[in-house]
Amino acid sequence: MRTIDWDDDRAAVRLIDQTRLPVEYEVVYCERVEELIEAIKELKVRGAPALGIAGALGVVLACKTATEGEEIERYLMKLKKARPTAVNLFYGIDRAYSAAKRGKTPEEKEKLALAEANRLIEEDIAVNRRIGDYGSELLEDGDVVLTHCNAGRLACVDWGTALGVIRTAISRGKHIEVIACETRPLNQGSRLTTWELMQDKIPVTLITDSMSAAVMREGMVNRVIVGADRVVKEGVINKIGTYMHAVLAKEHGIPFYVAAPTSSFDLEHGYEEIEIEERSPEELIYCGDTQIAPADVRVYNPAFDFTPFELIEALITEKGVFHTPIKLI
Amino acid sequence: MRTIDWDDDRAAVRLIDQTRLPVEYEVVYCERVEELIEAIKELKVRGAPALGIAGALGVVLACKTATEGEEIERYLMKLKKARPTAVNLFYGIDRAYSAAKRGKTPEEKEKLALAEANRLIEEDIAVNRRIGDYGSELLEDGDVVLTHCNAGRLACVDWGTALGVIRTAISRGKHIEVIACETRPLNQGSRLTTWELMQDKIPVTLITDSMSAAVMREGMVNRVIVGADRVVKEGVINKIGTYMHAVLAKEHGIPFYVAAPTSSFDLEHGYEEIEIEERSPEELIYCGDTQIAPADVRVYNPAFDFTPFELIEALITEKGVFHTPIKLI
Numbered sequence: 001m002r003t004i005d006w007d008d009d010r011a012a013v014r015l016i017d018q019t020r021l022p023v024e025y026e027v028v029y030c031e032r033v034e035e036l037i038e039a040i041k042e043l044k045v046r047g048a049p050a051l052g053i054a055g056a057l058g059v060v061l062a063c064k065t066a067t068e069g070e071e072i073e074r075y076l077m078k079l080k081k082a083r084p085t086a087v088n089l090f091y092g093i094d095r096a097y098s099a100a101k102r103g104k105t106p107e108e109k110e111k112l113a114l115a116e117a118n119r120l121i122e123e124d125i126a127v128n129r130r131i132g133d134y135g136s137e138l139l140e141d142g143d144v145v146l147t148h149c150n151a152g153r154l155a156c157v158d159w160g161t162a163l164g165v166i167r168t169a170i171s172r173g174k175h176i177e178v179i180a181c182e183t184r185p186l187n188q189g190s191r192l193t194t195w196e197l198m199q200d201k202i203p204v205t206l207i208t209d210s211m212s213a214a215v216m217r218e219g220m221v222n223r224v225i226v227g228a229d230r231v232v233k234e235g236v237i238n239k240i241g242t243y244m245h246a247v248l249a250k251e252h253g254i255p256f257y258v259a260a261p262t263s264s265f266d267l268e269h270g271y272e273e274i275e276i277e278e279r280s281p282e283e284l285i286y287c288g289d290t291q292i293a294p295a296d297v298r299v300y301n302p303a304f305d306f307t308p309f310e311l312i313e314a315l316i317t318e319k320g321v322f323h324t325p326i327k328l329i
Numbered sequence: 330m331r332t333i334d335w336d337d338d339r340a341a342v343r344l345i346d347q348t349r350l351p352v353e354y355e356v357v358y359c360e361r362v363e364e365l366i367e368a369i370k371e372l373k374v375r376g377a378p379a380l381g382i383a384g385a386l387g388v389v390l391a392c393k394t395a396t397e398g399e400e401i402e403r404y405l406m407k408l409k410k411a412r413p414t415a416v417n418l419f420y421g422i423d424r425a426y427s428a429a430k431r432g433k434t435p436e437e438k439e440k441l442a443l444a445e446a447n448r449l450i451e452e453d454i455a456v457n458r459r460i461g462d463y464g465s466e467l468l469e470d471g472d473v474v475l476t477h478c479n480a481g482r483l484a485c486v487d488w489g490t491a492l493g494v495i496r497t498a499i500s501r502g503k504h505i506e507v508i509a510c511e512t513r514p515l516n517q518g519s520r521l522t523t524w525e526l527m528q529d530k531i532p533v534t535l536i537t538d539s540m541s542a543a544v545m546r547e548g549m550v551n552r553v554i555v556g557a558d559r560v561v562k563e564g565v566i567n568k569i570g571t572y573m574h575a576v577l578a579k580e581h582g583i584p585f586y587v588a589a590p591t592s593s594f595d596l597e598h599g600y601e602e603i604e605i606e607e608r609s610p611e612e613l614i615y616c617g618d619t620q621i622a623p624a625d626v627r628v629y630n631p632a633f634d635f636t637p638f639e640l641i642e643a644l645i646t647e648k649g650v651f652h653t654p655i656k657l658i
Binding site for chain 1: 351352477508510511512513514516519520523524527532533534535536537538539540541542543544546569570572573576577580613614616617618619620621622623625626627628629630631634635
């Protein structure tokens with residue numbers, strides 16, 4: 001099943017609830033835009049490319065619920081605020097709403113938004129495949145690739161960006177193994193990346209984020225590949241911890257790659273202009289039902305960090321690979 | 330209360346159960362050496378200096394239980410194997426057993442071992458204070474110090490090594506704040522370091538280990554101080570993640586200090602000769618009762634890593650500070 005999709009029978013957004021994996025595989029349906037906004041905030045759906053699709057499908061739901069343009073736009077404002085950092089959410093909303101606006105009746109608008117969302121879904125899959133085509137050339141038979149967070153099919157509609165590169169390389173006969181960093185505090189690495197790779201029988205070893213330097217020093221890693229939430233003027237904004245791996249990779253002479261569709265590009269802004277989402281202290285104080293810190297401790301919990309292009313050896317997109325020194329503008 | 334101590338009334342080792350903090354403050358008593366070995370394996374007591382005391386008090390329990398020398402030594406072999414990496418455990422056992430051997434009867438042996446264990450306890454507190462005296466000179470008013478794991482009073486009998494340096498600096502009127510890394514997978518940073526600093530009203534902010542580089546880049550940190558499980562010929566073996574922080578500190582021009590008593594020194598060995606304890610995969614698959622990874626995922630879980638002296642600007646001991654370039658032999 002696709003990570004996120006439109007369900008015609010139920011006239012609803014259908015998505016894999018990523019907060020329940022790997023223990024339970026559960027599919028949820030959002031029939032109203034408010035439900036989708038909650039699902040995005042709770043990270044039931046996450047990953048920059050998947051958020052783009054969520055944005056586009058959110059426009060369909062907004063058109064379904066609202067009868068006039070102004071009301072639709074109020075919904076879309078709320079939808080955009082669900083998560084502030086990944087640019088794909090805005091991109092998906094804008095694409096689908098531009099299409100919807102050409103319709104005259106609410107029914108026409110909904111139909112046009114859905115057609116555009118479906119185009120985006122097909123594009124996402126095709127873009128992932130092209131990223132895989134370009135990126136797989138950078139991997140050698142026998143490589144062990146370290147990755148952070150989840151930039152796999154669960155972050156997209158299918159195939160994946162960083163993990164898509166690995167899937168393509170394997171499909172072309174290269175033996176590739178993966179080291180997955182657990183990715184605190186929400187464990188997308190241990191919960192999602194290991195799960196989807198094990199589903200595909202791709203060899204994967206789980207480590208804590210803090211072991212990255214040690215495994216590099218021990219010669220256990222040949223490459224690092226991660227995804228991106230937003231590519232800005234001077235570098236890449238991605239899951240907290242990405243910058244750490246990039247510095248460590250450079251120190252150990254290990255190539256560091258970022259795989260991302262150009263829909264994640266926002267070259268009009270520098271990283272200092274971007275709002276970095278700060279998430280709840282609870283994420284560090286509890287792990288499931290287990291309390292792992294004093295309830296009233298002060299917490300700093302940014303969801304993303306910034307990695308300058310100087311630390312990135314290759315930026316892999318569907319349009320080709322930008323090699324170091326990367327200069328996009 | 331001291332972290333670990335001898336209870337005369339119950340003729341038992343009394344210790345704070347560190348696996349229950351910060352949710353519950355519970356004191357446990359070990360009347361038999363087997364109970365103490367289990368407590369060490371389960372990390373109810375942990376931290377290199379505290380393990381030294383546990384070793385010495387273990388000799389008291391062994392003398393109490395066993396009637397002849399050979400039987401005592403069998404107990405001590407098991408005690409030494411409880412955790413293989415921290416040298417203080419062996420040091421404490423050797424000190425107390427050398428004393429015990431001078432006794433003729435089991436009662437005499439037990440008494441001599443206890444006297445030596447009590448000397449070690451007093452020494453540990455005095456040594457911590459001297460480490461604090463020397464180390465606090467390196468801290469400036471207004472510093473924000475990042476630390477990893479727990480090298481505080483919960484890792485010793487009282488006061489602490491890395492956190493002892495901070496305590497002494499504060500007691501001399503300097504304003505110091507702490508950033509505590511949660512220290513996966515067992516969260517000694519979030520569970521213990523935050524707890525003991527908050528008890529003392531020392532300002533502390535909790536972050537994930539993966540945020541270290543980002544907070545350094547943002548200029549939120551002036552120093553890093555950690556403890557050590559073993560100081561060897563070429564560097565320091567300490568909690569997994571220490572090496573990562575050291576590389577990142579160097580990259581960001583932030584001084585990186587290690588605070589450790591000379592009882593943690595093992596200068597006859599190089600790091601490649603030291604057994605690095607690999608702990609159970611369960612530690613990464615579960616967090617309390619919550620499953621956070623596929624049950625059958627492959628896991629790499631070393632408890633420690635190695636940081637070469639080149640990355641350490643100062644090694645703070647009770648005998649003074651070794652400054653970079655550090656050369657101990």
